[in-house]
Amino acid sequence: MSLLRLLLVVVVLHLSAVAGDDAIVSRFQEYLRINTVQPNPEYYKAVDFIISQAKPLSLESQTIEFVKGKPLLLLKWVGSDPTLPAFLLNSHTDVVPFEDSKWTHHPLQAHMDHHGDIYARGSQDMKCVGMQYLEAIRKLQASGFKPLRSVYLSFVPDEEIGGHDGAEKFAESQLFKSLNIAIVLDEGLPSPTESYRVFYGERSPWWLVIKAKGPPGHGAKLYDNSAMENLLKSIESIRRFRASQFDLLKAGGIAEGDVVSVNMAFLKAGTPSPTGFVMNLQPSEAEAGFDIRVPPSVDAEALERRLVEEWAPAARNMSFELGQFKQKLTGKQFLTAADDSNPWWGLLENAVKEAGGRTSKPEIFPASTDARYFRKAGVPAFGFSPISNTPSLLHDHNEYLGKAEYLKGIEVYVSIIKAYASYESKSGSRDEL
Numbered sequence: 326m327s328l329l330r331l332l333l334v335v336v337v338l339h340l341s342a343v344a345g346d347d348a349i350v351s352r353f354q355e356y357l358r359i360n361t362v363q364p365n366p367e368y369y370k371a372v373d374f375i376i377s378q379a380k381p382l383s384l385e386s387q388t389i390e391f392v393k394g395k396p397l398l399l400l401k402w403v404g405s406d407p408t409l410p411a412f413l414l415n416s417h418t419d420v421v422p423f424e425d426s427k428w429t430h431h432p433l434q435a436h437m438d439h440h441g442d443i444y445a446r447g448s449q450d451m452k453c454v455g456m457q458y459l460e461a462i463r464k465l466q467a468s469g470f471k472p473l474r475s476v477y478l479s480f481v482p483d484e485e486i487g488g489h490d491g492a493e494k495f496a497e498s499q500l501f502k503s504l505n506i507a508i509v510l511d512e513g514l515p516s517p518t519e520s521y522r523v524f525y526g527e528r529s530p531w532w533l534v535i536k537a538k539g540p541p542g543h544g545a546k547l548y549d550n551s552a553m554e555n556l557l558k559s560i561e562s563i564r565r566f567r568a569s570q571f572d573l574l575k576a577g578g579i580a581e582g583d584v585v586s587v588n589m590a591f592l593k594a595g596t597p598s599p600t601g602f603v604m605n606l607q608p609s610e611a612e613a614g615f616d617i618r619v620p621p622s623v624d625a626e627a628l629e630r631r632l633v634e635e636w637a638p639a640a641r642n643m644s645f646e647l648g649q650f651k652q653k654l655t656g657k658q659f660l661t662a663a664d665d666s667n668p669w670w671g672l673l674e675n676a677v678k679e680a681g682g683r684t685s686k687p688e689i690f691p692a693s694t695d696a697r698y699f700r701k702a703g704v705p706a707f708g709f710s711p712i713s714n715t716p717s718l719l720h721d722h723n724e725y726l727g728k729a730e731y732l733k734g735i736e737v738y739v740s741i742i743k744a745y746a747s748y749e750s751k752s753g754s755r756d757e758l
């Protein structure tokens with residue numbers, strides 16, 4: 326081949342790769358532009374779009390509504406050996422609200438700036454991941470790859486409002502059991518460094534409201550056991566505990582997900598008057614709300630004793646409520662082994678390496694994701710979003726993802742899906758785990 330011809334071939338190959346990348350990015354932008362913002366996500370539009378993407382890949386598809394108006398889309402790439410357990414790639418279709426005036430580009434426009442950064446709500450959390458799964462499958466099919474194990478993809482609603490009508494009902498369903506899933510991949514967090522973050526468990530949210538009651542009295546009188554005094558004693562105690570946890574974190578060597586976080590969400594007290602509050606009256610009731618996040622390694626019973634004895638003791642006319650998230654997901658069963666005992670861990674670590682990436686030490690996710698429902702159902706799950714060298718802007722203004730990072734993430738999933746789908750061992754079936 327003459328030098329000129331060789332050069333021409335290289336140029337043509339390069340141009341077609343660029344055209345391919347452009348098409349990949351515009352498909353991502355198209356998904357980002359679908360308004361799936363809570364509290365009124367256009368779920369059917371998102372589902373229709375994903376189905377249109379799955380069609381050319383000949384994936385089996387079914388839409389399930391555990392709750393009317395909240396469709397969950399399940400796709401399947403059928404493996405050649407039905408005796409092997411399958412694996413599941415999960416992503417949620419909804420996103421959190423935004424204040425568009427605080428954004429450089431409108432969060433539903435998915436504008437790509439001259440650096441190649443795509444600004445949109447969901448660009449990190451987690452429409453990126455949902456589309457990357459599909460793009461990876463597209464690439465694997467183009468390369469002629471055939472999976473041994475079946476690959477399932479779930480696009481679930483409502484994660485941002487607790488996942489109760491989405492992943493929770495799915496993970497508890499007979500349908501989910503029948504899929505025989507050995508491992509689930511769900512969302513992680515972007516990493517500001519070169520290496521990707523992986524999560525093997527998460528803290529469980531305790532939304533605590535403590536209430537104090539006491540005799541009302543004149544604002545000028547000093548007496549014991551007023552509601553305010555009793556509440557303040559509890560708040561002081563809770564603040565000491567918070568400081569002890571924060572000190573551990575500041576001392577370094579442990580991650581955010583390893584300590585209990587405690588933050589006050591509200592304070593409610595006082596007797597309203599037309600001009601504000603009555604000043605010469607000590608009120609008979611006062612309450613405070615806290616967002617508490619408990620790592621699986623923490624002794625939940627000991628923490629609850631502390632709550633009963635120090636933070637809201639009945640002896641001090643206090644009571645408490647643990648709101649919305651009543652499940653205390655503490656204990657070993659909510660941790661997915663990230664060591665040699667779990668073959669899926671080694672496969673993941675290796676596959677990322679083969680794609681030219683690196684995973685950092687596995688962590689406890691500081692907040693909550695749908696992964697907890699799969700773990701609760703007895704299926705191991707890793708939280709992983711292949712986003713490196715990017716600040717974490719989940720739920721923040723100007724959430725963005727760089728085009729190059731997005732494309733690199735697809736190659737990472739190509740490698741992972743290939744490794745998982747080719748894994749021949751029968752171990753990892755639900756019965757054995």
Ligand SMILES: [Zn+2]
Pocket residue numbers: 417450451484512
């Ligand atoms: Zn998310």
